[in-house]
Amino acid sequence: MTQGEMWILGATGRVGRAVAAQIVAAGTIPVLVGRDVGRLREVAAGLGLDADSKTVVAAGADAMAAEITRQRPAVVVNTIGDYAETVVPLARACLSGGSHYLDQANDPTAFHRLLALHDEAAAASSTLVTGAGFGVLGTEAIVAHLCQNRPVPSRVRVDAFASVAVEAGVLGTALATSIVDGFAMGGRRYEGGQLLKTRLGGEVHHLTLPDGERMSAVGVPSGELIAAQRVSGAPSVSATSGLIPASRAVRAALPLLSALLRIRAVRTFAIGRMAGIKTKAAPRPRPHTWGHAVVTWPDGTVREGWLRTGDAMDFTSAVAAQTALHLAAGKGRPGAHTPAAALGPDLATAAGGHIVDEVA
Numbered sequence: 001m002t003q004g005e006m007w008i009l010g011a012t013g014r015v016g017r018a019v020a021a022q023i024v025a026a027g028t029i030p031v032l033v034g035r036d037v038g039r040l041r042e043v044a045a046g047l048g049l050d051a052d053s054k055t056v057v058a059a060g061a062d063a064m065a066a067e068i069t070r071q072r073p074a075v076v077v078n079t080i081g082d083y084a085e086t087v088v089p090l091a092r093a094c095l096s097g098g099s100h101y102l103d104q105a106n107d108p109t110a111f112h113r114l115l116a117l118h119d120e121a122a123a124a125s126s127t128l129v130t131g132a133g134f135g136v137l138g139t140e141a142i143v144a145h146l147c148q149n150r151p152v153p154s155r156v157r158v159d160a161f162a163s164v165a166v167e168a169g170v171l172g173t174a175l176a177t178s179i180v181d182g183f184a185m186g187g188r189r190y191e192g193g194q195l196l197k198t199r200l201g202g203e204v205h206h207l208t209l210p211d212g213e214r215m216s217a218v219g220v221p222s223g224e225l226i227a228a229q230r231v232s233g234a235p236s237v238s239a240t241s242g243l244i245p246a247s248r249a250v251r252a253a254l255p256l257l258s259a260l261l262r263i264r265a266v267r268t269f270a271i272g273r274m275a276g277i278k279t280k281a282a283p284r285p286r287p288h289t290w291g292h293a294v295v296t297w298p299d300g301t302v303r304e305g306w307l308r309t310g311d312a313m314d315f316t317s318a319v320a321a322q323t324a325l326h327l328a329a330g331k332g333r334p335g336a337h338t339p340a341a342a343l344g345p346d347l348a349t350a351a352g353g354h355i356v357d358e359v360a
Helices: 014-025 037-046 061-071 083-096 108-115 118-123 134-147 173-185 223-232 248-261 264-275 312-328 339-343 346-350
Strands: 002-009 031-034 055-057 073-078 100-103 127-129 155-161 187-191 194-198 204-208 214-219 236-241 289-296 302-309 335-337 354-359
Touching: 002 014, 002 061, 002 312, 014 031, 014 037, 014 312, 031 037, 037 055, 055 061, 061 073, 061 083, 073 083, 073 312, 083 100, 083 108, 083 118, 083 173, 100 312, 108 173, 108 223, 108 335, 118 127, 118 335, 127 312, 127 339, 134 155, 134 223, 134 289, 134 302, 134 312, 134 339, 134 346, 134 354, 155 204, 155 214, 155 223, 173 248, 173 264, 187 223, 223 236, 223 339, 248 264, 302 312, 312 339, 312 346, 335 339, 339 346, 346 354
Parallel strands: 002 031, 002 073, 031 055, 073 100, 100 127, 127 335, 155 236
Antiparallel strands: 155 289, 187 194, 187 236, 204 214, 214 236, 289 302, 302 354
16 A cells, blocks of 8 residues: 555546645645546646646546556545446455545445445455535434434434535536436335335425525435435435425426436436536525434434535535545544444534534
8 A cells, every 4th residue: 555645536626626625735645636637737736736746647437446456545535426337446446455435425326336345345444435525424414413322213304405606617427427317216215224215206395494594305315315324223214405496396297207217318318418518607505505304213202403514515525535534544444334434423523514403
């Protein structure tokens, strides 16, 4: 293993740049990894790094995995997206040298594939962390906090309300693939400890946020659902998102959309069209991003909690950077985990989140 080297895969992307900047601010010089040497040098210069700072040029997950296997960095941060396809080759490359790995996935397929590597990771003394961003830790941390030193609850619900500034550019294939495949999967929830299929958009909740704004959230398949169940042990768990329109017309159309996107030709067409969508720069729509959880115990006790932060993308990059720094310091648990399970709910506050819990 290359002592102390921390690799940022996809370092020229929005999240990759932000993670690298936070790691530099913490006093560590990361290795920037990407497909374009010119853009890597631009990012390095923007971070104030020396011209001779190490970069690794690798086009795609397979090439990156080969370099990880060859050079054996201490920590690998995967920000390249398309996690369902990239987590296994990249994580396995880390295991070959005892490296640690983390990503920002919020995709049930990617979650299951990474968590299935738990025994291999434990045997290699490596820590693999999936969901190191707002999309998972923003609600998982609240559930872990509410459940500390208490018996296993009977029911958990988590709701995510992200507020993100839009960066000018194109959506890109990786993000488009995640969106399309998320809709194609259909609804999911836990009942009796089993992950079951449900009607996509069938669950909707209307909440008043702690700052007084009214928001709606719709049930979607997500890594947040899996993380909440794992960290709580509750047999009944559901997850909703404020990013999906809650109108009756939209929710009525979601099951049909899900079925259509499971057709290979339709999926390919949708990803291609969506990837090319151009976005204009825009400020985040609300001052705060909120995570929410309601936990119910068999005796009828109910506790509710909120996590408040600013821009959800800024929080995501901070979570990834803090996770990488903790793993580099040897604070992780060998095996494959979600963020709070690996490093505790305080990871969220270290990344700039503020948790408030109250008895319902």
